[in-house]
Amino acid sequence: MATLSNPESTEDRPAILDKVNPAPWHEAPLVLNNRSFNWVTEKICGIVESKTPTWWWWCFITAMIIASFTGIGLVYLVSTGVGVWGNNNPVNWGWAIVNFVFWIGIGHAGTLISAILCLLKQKWRTSINRGSEAMTVFAVMCAGIFPLFHVGRVWFAWWLFPLPNANAIWPNFRSPLEWDVFAVSTYFTVSILFWYMGMIPDLAVLRDRAKETWRKYFYGFLAMGWRNANNHWRNFEMAYLLLAGLSTPLVLSVHTIVSFDFAVANLPGWHTTIFPPYFVAGAIFSGFGMVLTLLLPLRAVFGLHDLITQTHIDNMCKITLATGSIVGYAYSMEFFIAWYGANSYEGFAFINRAFGNYWWSYWIMVSCNVICPQLFWFKKIRENTPLVWIISIFVNVGMWFERFVIANTTLSRDFLPSSWGYYSPTVVDIFTFFGTFGFFSVLFLLFLRFLPLMPLAEVKSVMPQADPHGGKH
Amino acid sequence: MAENINNLAMTTKTMDIKYGISATFSSAKDIFDAAGKIREEGYKKWECYTPIPVHGLDDQMGVGRSKVPCFTLLGGVTGFLTGMLLVWFMNAYDYPLIVGGKPYFSPIYPFPVFYELTILFAAFGTLFGMFFLNRLPQHNHAVFEHPNFGKTGDDKFMVVVEIEDPKFDDEDTPVFLKSLGGKSITTIKESIV
Numbered sequence: 001m002a003t004l005s006n007p008e009s010t011e012d013r014p015a016i017l018d019k020v021n022p023a024p025w026h027e028a029p030l031v032l033n034n035r036s037f038n039w040v041t042e043k044i045c046g047i048v049e050s051k052t053p054t055w056w057w058w059c060f061i062t063a064m065i066i067a068s069f070t071g072i073g074l075v076y077l078v079s080t081g082v083g084v085w086g087n088n089n090p091v092n093w094g095w096a097i098v099n100f101v102f103w104i105g106i107g108h109a110g111t112l113i114s115a116i117l118c119l120l121k122q123k124w125r126t127s128i129n130r131g132s133e134a135m136t137v138f139a140v141m142c143a144g145i146f147p148l149f150h151v152g153r154v155w156f157a158w159w160l161f162p163l164p165n166a167n168a169i170w171p172n173f174r175s176p177l178e179w180d181v182f183a184v185s186t187y188f189t190v191s192i193l194f195w196y197m198g199m200i201p202d203l204a205v206l207r208d209r210a211k212e213t214w215r216k217y218f219y220g221f222l223a224m225g226w227r228n229a230n231n232h233w234r235n236f237e238m239a240y241l242l243l244a245g246l247s248t249p250l251v252l253s254v255h256t257i258v259s260f261d262f263a264v265a266n267l268p269g270w271h272t273t274i275f276p277p278y279f280v281a282g283a284i285f286s287g288f289g290m291v292l293t294l295l296l297p298l299r300a301v302f303g304l305h306d307l308i309t310q311t312h313i314d315n316m317c318k319i320t321l322a323t324g325s326i327v328g329y330a331y332s333m334e335f336f337i338a339w340y341g342a343n344s345y346e347g348f349a350f351i352n353r354a355f356g357n358y359w360w361s362y363w364i365m366v367s368c369n370v371i372c373p374q375l376f377w378f379k380k381i382r383e384n385t386p387l388v389w390i391i392s393i394f395v396n397v398g399m400w401f402e403r404f405v406i407a408n409t410t411l412s413r414d415f416l417p418s419s420w421g422y423y424s425p426t427v428v429d430i431f432t433f434f435g436t437f438g439f440f441s442v443l444f445l446l447f448l449r450f451l452p453l454m455p456l457a458e459v460k461s462v463m464p465q466a467d468p469h470g471g472k473h
Numbered sequence: 474m475a476e477n478i479n480n481l482a483m484t485t486k487t488m489d490i491k492y493g494i495s496a497t498f499s500s501a502k503d504i505f506d507a508a509g510k511i512r513e514e515g516y517k518k519w520e521c522y523t524p525i526p527v528h529g530l531d532d533q534m535g536v537g538r539s540k541v542p543c544f545t546l547l548g549g550v551t552g553f554l555t556g557m558l559l560v561w562f563m564n565a566y567d568y569p570l571i572v573g574g575k576p577y578f579s580p581i582y583p584f585p586v587f588y589e590l591t592i593l594f595a596a597f598g599t600l601f602g603m604f605f606l607n608r609l610p611q612h613n614h615a616v617f618e619h620p621n622f623g624k625t626g627d628d629k630f631m632v633v634v635e636i637e638d639p640k641f642d643d644e645d646t647p648v649f650l651k652s653l654g655g656k657s658i659t660t661i662k663e664s665i666v
Contacts, residue, residue, distance in 0.1 A: 037628035170563035179585035186589040190596045208623035224610040228625045233526035238539035239603035250592045461525045468505035
């Protein structure tokens with residue numbers, strides 16, 4: 001395709017091209033206003049190096065107060081028993097599994113941006129990947145809380161790990177819940193490794209700019225002595241590519257295995273092969289919702305309009321639209337298969353989902369996940385940043401309800417009507433979940449304050465100055 | 474930390490050992506062209522310091538492909554075998570568990586465990602392989618003594634020819650670097666207490 005990249009050269013140019021007169025390919029600039037490398041360095045390092053803004057303290061204190069709800073909720077749970085949650089027969093999973101899947105799913109967009117979009121050479125990912133990866137790590141931390149405390153006697157949680165328990169019995173590897181332990185802990189560890197490795201060159205920049213002693217030691221320790229040498233970059237780039245290659249099957253496997261928690265059980269509404277792809281698409285959908293929720297305010301507060309451009313927002317909206325449509329397709333396909341499969345239990349489970357005891361949650365889910373993102377077809381809406389932000393909140397809400405619908409409609413209507421029930425969360429459930437947003441915010445605010453929000457080298461690499469051929473290929 | 478060493482140098486008897494000569498370039502294109510010429514000139518021990526990984530600079534410098542994938546593969550294979558050994562030992566050998574009429578050990582049912590451990594160990598192999606090949610952590614290095622080293626993380630591109638290079642010459646090398654368009658030619662000295 002040499003002719004397309006170099007329109008001047010006439011050799012090997014198919015004659016048809018003269019007739020059709022192809023339009024030149026214009027790639028939108030990823031950094032606006034012809035900024036210099038130095039501007040990028042000052043902008044990103046400035047966020048960390050400037051005096052702590054007052055708004056940061058207000059947000060931090062508020063987040064701490066909210067986070068304390070989780071702390072108090074968990075202390076109460078441990079000291080009393082897991083019965084303080086609303087879980088009871090027949091709904092024994094309740095909000096714990098809903099919150100777990102919700103937070104894990106949110107993490108997936110970060111890995112999608114950092115790994116899959118890296119493999120697909122999507123250059124626009126550079127300015128949003130660091131923040132999204134941070135979101136992944138913190139979201140997985142929030143997710144881990146729920147299964148950890150749902151085991152009831154949390155001091156025996158180590159039984160989940162391959163360690164012999166008091167009776168010298170090892171974990172049962174035939175259980176999807178045990179696979180989940182491996183999937184989630186691997187996901188958490190690899191996400192941290194990827195996040196940290198990508199940050200090393202930026203930490204070195206902060207180290208070299210540091211004036212205060214604590215900064216020199218803090219960033220110096222974390223930067224590991226990185227010195228921007230080509231030899232370092234060569235191994236770094238290879239390692240980055242490999243970690244992207246490893247994280248891609250990892251992220252797809254994590255939500256697949258999370259969906260096995262449901263799909264491997266012989267229950268109507270759960271026992272379907274569509275679950276793994278449907279869960280992965282939903283996870284990416286919810287994650288992009290959260291990325292938009294987080295980055296749009298940051299863009300306004302820190303004045304990052306030249307780095308997170310309308311092109312970035314457009315692309316994120318389009319991915320949200322695409323994954324939202326996949327999720328919508330999956331919802332309808334589940335109904336089709338329930339009818340086509342001619343299994344009366346399966347059929348009942350789905351009629352019950354839409355029109356039964358939890359009909360309201362089903363329709364909240366459909367309006368937020370299927371109808372709402374369809375607005376992103378319109379350019380006017382994608383360009384209306386406050387509206388995009390509001391839609392992103394709806395996506396978050398919708399995806400929480402999706403997990404609620406899946407877990408609760410099936411469990412609350414057991415095979416025998418004598419075992420039917422109606423699950424409601426207790427105030428402890430609500431407070432514990434509410435608090436995780438504070439916990440997440442505390443971690444994210446600390447990240448903003450101490451670590452580089454964007455990968456400097458990667459952002460600079462997609463600027464025209466980075467081209468060693470001076471724009472000529 | 475560089476400052477601490479300098480302060481120390483002032484108060485105690487020190488010896489300055491020459492490490493090399495640096496030249497600064499202001500764009501990726503300049504260092505890309507210069508690197509090719511330095512390689513053609515036959516220099517062996519020299520390095521480029523750049524704020525970004527410059528595309529194609531490896532070939533210009535004549536350095537080969539990174540060896541990190543070997544460590545990734547090693548990690549991945551170790552992870553897979555660890556997973557298999559773990560499940561076999563725990564569920565089939567040390568304490569055979571009968572669950573759901575399934576075999577004590579099979580490569581099928583615990584596959585997610587092998588899969589995750591493959592990725593986990595491969596990721597550690599990749600990160601530590603990168604550290605090992607880059608000889609990190611190494612918190613002191615002569616180039617940190619360069620007064621404007623920090624700019625190589627910002628927007629300057631720097632070439633350093635080491636004194637160890639067989640072709641290094643106190644007079645010719647700076648002239649050569651200047652002829653390539655290199656600015657602010659500096660001698661980098663390492664202080665040894």
